[in-house]
Each structure stands twice: as structure tokens, then as C-alpha cells.
Amino acid sequence: MIYVVYYSGTGNTEAMANAVSEGINAAGGEAKLVPVSELSASALKDEAVFALGCPAMGAEELEEGDMEPFVAELEGFVSGKKIGLFGSYDWGDGEWMRTWAERMQNAGAVLAAEPVIANNAPDEEALASCKALGEALAKA
Ligand SMILES: Cc1cc2nc3c(=O)[nH]c(=O)nc-3n(C[C@H](O)[C@H](O)[C@H](O)COP(=O)(O)O)c2cc1C
Secondary structure: OEEEEEOOOOOHHHHHHHHHHHHHHHOOOOEEEEEHHHOOHHHHOOOOEEEEEOOOEOOOEOOOOOHHHHHHHHOOOOOOOEEEEEEEEOOOOOHHHHHHHHHHHHOOOEEOOOOEEEEOOOOHHHHHHHHHHHHHHHHO
């Protein structure tokens, strides 16, 4: 079972999460799609592989209510785990994702594939990249 934990205010990152889950299932894994508000970070302590999705919020930051504290807790035990990151943005250039990926790698996480970012609603290409991310996680 591979968790796909996400925050999405207006559905764009949720659509990406669905595609990541599709990729996991297509590659023989079993995706468990959960909004971050419904899971405590400690649920991932025993998981070797998982995906996290969050749009750019604030000023190139993670969503501060649920995802930021979730990720802060994760930093304590994510070392050695294989993860996938994805999310949607609008007017920026993806800075929030570069910062997030670096933060996870500094905590010792291994990115199973390049993070996937989508400008607003994911187009077909972004959805295909999300699916490929899911497949990489299932094979990690
Ligand atoms: C409060 C707020 C802050 C945002 N800050 C940024 C930002 O710093 N950079 C950016 O590129 N987009 C920013 N956006 C745009 C969102 O990332 C974009 O609308 C995204 O598609 C939302 O994804 P969602 O539908 O999964 O919530 C912000 C949106 C909101 C509502």
C-alpha cells in the first residue's frame, strides 16, 4: 500500500493526486489516497515509499494549516524513504517545489522521480507525468 497524501484547495492538486494513484495501481501497487487533513504524519513512519502533493501557497510556500506542520514532522523521520512530490501553481515559477524538494532531500529522503508541477489545472502532459511518478513509486 502506498499513501498519496495531498492538500488541494480548488481541485488542481487533487486531480494530480488521482493520476499519481492511477499510476501506482497500473504498476501493480495499491494506492491509498488521503487528504492531509485526515492523516497524522506519524502514519508514515513505517512506510518506505509514499507521495505528497501540495500547491504553491503563501509566497512560494506549502499550505500552512495542514501540510506545513505535516512536512515539518516528517523531516524528523523521512531519512532513507523514497518519496514523490507533486503540486499545482499559478503565477510563480515553481520555486515552492524546488524549496520543498531540497528540504526533503536535506532531511535524507530520496526522490523516486523528478517532482511534477502543473500550471493551474493539470493538462494531459502533466497528468501523464503524474501517472509516471506513481509508476516509479510502485517500482521503488
Ligand atoms: C493563498 C494562495 C496563495 C498562493 N500562492 C502562490 C504562489 O506563491 N505561487 C504560485 O505560483 N501560485 C500561488 N497560488 C496559486 C495556486 O498555487 C494555484 O491556484 C493552484 O492551482 C491551486 O491548487 P489547488 O487547486 O490544488 O488548490 C496561490 C493561491 C492561493 C489561494
